[in-house]
Amino acid sequence: MSGPTSELPLPKPRPPSMEALAKARAAMQAEAATPRRASWKAGVVKASGTIVGLSLAVAGVMLAVGACTVDFLSSRAVTLASLMTVGVVTVWASLRPGGRVGRLVSLGLVAVAAVLIVLVRGAGEPSTQPAWVCTASHFAVGLAPAAVVILLLRGMAPNRLRAVVAGLAAGSTGALVGEFACAQSAGHVAVFHLSAWALVALVVTFISSRLTPRSYAP
């Protein structure tokens, strides 16, 4: 493993000591002897499953207690499908090796979905609950998938764009719940739903930047 060195005549750094090499080799072999960890694809399934599964569980509970109806959910089919697609795509984009372009594209998809859930809402209906309840509940629902993606992000090199996209994936859970449970206006969605989504992304980005990764692979 050597490259052209003629144009920058730097002296060769001191080679690693035998002791350092032996230590690194022993650590590597010990790690290799432990059971193989789940692949990044399994991580995508896990995180996507958490987002979609949690959203469906919330929908199921709401249907069961009569907080929403099948007709209401059917009327939101486009936004629900869009948000679920965005959730899965952003999880995949954030966890796959390499793929900077994919992450940028997924950011674009998030933007489109965010605009969509605002524009299709229209005038909406008044609610008896304070508006901030949506923000708080969406944020709370997003914490479980946020924890999952934070743990998965530890298995790869720290990368802010990756963390933001993973955070937006986790935050899409709250946005999905907002489509099940909230009938308020477009302005309400723009302020109180999207802020919860952004807040989850911020939390994931902040916490993942503080944790020491278990691997530095791209």
Place this chain on the structure above:
Amino acid sequence: MERFQDGDSRALDALFDRHASGVHAFLARMVQDPTLADDLLQTTFLSVVRSADRYQRGLKVVPWLLTIAGNAARDTLRRKRLQVEVMSDDEDGALPDAGVEPALSDPGQRRRIEQAFAQLPAQQRECVVLHKLEGLSFEQIAQMLDISETAARIRAHRGYERLRELLGEDVS
């Protein structure tokens, strides 16, 4: 690497034998600290084992290893807020023009270049090392660092400019 992915544990030893010294040299240039480079060598190969599934078949192994090493070095420097200490230059002798390649046999010139190199910001130093010393293209560097090709070119260009400035200032 592909053999290791397929479960051949001896392939890992072969990978280590073949690339450990090169990875260490890259790390030593990145962090300017041989002891820290020793630790990062271990971190790099631990990452290889832990993230073997993240290696994409068909990719060249060396850029992948250097990407891991570079990520580990950058993150460690960031966390430790490591300030690279530059040895003071006690010599007052004039330096040659930076555009002229100095003789490798001259230890004084070597040391001045090394000191100038150590003063580069870590991002610029990394791009210069990858481009000039490891012989990677800007496209490869961009992929490794998860930045655009233009950004990789700019970082390396600024690194070269800074080297010229540092060596030129010494001349004056």
